[in-house]
Amino acid sequence: MTPIWSNADICLIMYDDVIESVLAQSTYTTESLATEGFIHACNGRQVQEVIDKHYDRSQPMSIMIINEQKLLAPVKYEGQVFLCYQPNHFHIFMAR
Secondary structure, eight states, X not given: OOOGGGXXXXXXXXXXXXXXXXXXXXXXXXXXXXXXXXXXXXXXXXHHHHHHXXXXXXXXXXXXXXXXXXXXXXXXXXXXXXXTSXXXXXXXXXXO
């Protein structure tokens, strides 16, 4: 069975222990937004590879499917930043 997020344009991966607090907020932010100026994201076809490379698989996690039309900040579609990723690594930049 194909996961519902597999064809999504923008996905955020997060551990389940933070999901409830994230959904309770009117906006979402990450540490990387403060330190790097953007939120890391990926498309549905990249989710498994990103999880395998950057996440502790022993912890439950969820995939958030993002509606780009509702973002308050621009999405920048960048080329292949890491050789292991498929093209189009995403960053969601701070609104200015």
